[in-house]
Amino acid sequence: TSAHIGVTGLAVMGRNLARNFARNGYTVALHNRTVSRTRDLVRDFSDEGSFVAAESAEEFVAALERPRRLVIMVKAGGPTDAVIDEFAALLEPGDVIIDGGNAHYADTRRREKALRERGLHFVGAGISGGEEGALHGPSIMPGGSADAYESLRPMLESIAAKAPDGTPCTTHVGPDGAGHFVKMVHNGIEYADMQLIGEAYHLLRDVAGYSPARIAETFREWNTGRLDSYLIEITAEVLSHDDAATGEPFVDVVADQAEQKGTGRWTVQTALDLGVPVSGIAEAVFARSLSGHADLRSASTHLPGPAAAPLAPDDAERFAEKVEQALYASKITSYAQGWNMISSGSQEYGWDIDPGAVAAIWRAGCIIRAVFLDRIRAAFAARPDLPTLLADDRFAKEIGEAQGDWRSVVATAAGHGIPVPGFSAALASYDALRSPRLPASLTQGQRDFFGAHTYRRTDRPGTFHTLWGGDRSEVSAD
């Protein structure tokens, strides 16, 4: 039998993806460097569908129908290059290699170009949804050529998550690295969302004086409204869990040092290069790094802070409502930044990414899945040339209604000495965008003063320089 598709790299993500294809009626060739993993998969799951176990790379390639389609599910970086090299040597023109790992989009661009020159298709596909998603339906973000996508489309559509309206959560995002770029931004948004939720938790705990169980209840309630999302749902689960060993809330026994595998950092590094402000994501990455600096933190515990007591119960309830408003307004701002970044990347690399289509495929399957994503899809559907999400009438109206509480929460946080870098960066970004005048004119003046870096004027075209060291007259610098 020849297999419709092959999966090499059978760690948990690869294994679950292979099972997902098989459960959807595809015959799946399996390959793993350590052969026992391949055998285990066939032994444990052959009742789910049809598998062809291959013990060598040659056997694996020979098992695939043509054009061959093989999915690589190995660690990003060196291991991915090694596996691509190994298989590319065995493939023939027209065959398709899919990299389903969390590759850096720049690596994907390089690999796609090199393989294209050899007549092979290379599809860098972002896959979100963790282990469960891989098995039951992830959100899939494929890049590469449109032709390659067409040959994969039925399979990807059948294994992908389905949005509430039944649409599969996959689309051709754009050429070469577009899929992995968009997956990277997804993860950046994921970091920002998690940070905002963490700040809401911190405020409810230390300002409202709520217990973790009470906060779990609050999040459950929020999850019935506009914040309805997977991340809020699991937050409530984590907060209502007690540690078996101590009986204490789980969240109190876990070390408060957040780790990261790097996709959030990549997002911010890339944003710096593109010159697009993603302060919410940057604050989230920095908040994780700060939490991990035990040295800096232990050297700082004696620093003075405000003496503010938790709120009285009646005030606490009103405060919790304000936190919901602040969280929602910050979320809109942070997603707007994410979409601004997608648009910059798309322009920089000529990808022509459809922003509404990205929102559509994030409605289900992925970590940031939420009711909110359908609103973003709708915003772009109503106005395909929307310059930024904040310009959408509905989002603008909601932020307008939330802004009073948002400001109050940021001020209360400062008064109580609770760090809210996500909430306050989002608010600062919002206020900066709406300001008719920014102090950037002063920055330009300073630059011109110390380095003759020149400036433009508001009242006429051209570039100018003031003779700061002389008679301070203005000269044209064109």
Ligand code: 6PG
């Ligand atoms: C997903 C997740 C996935 C991974 C995160 C974890 O979309 O399914 O984003 O890719 O679990 O990247 O990231 P950190 O370890 O960096 O928090």
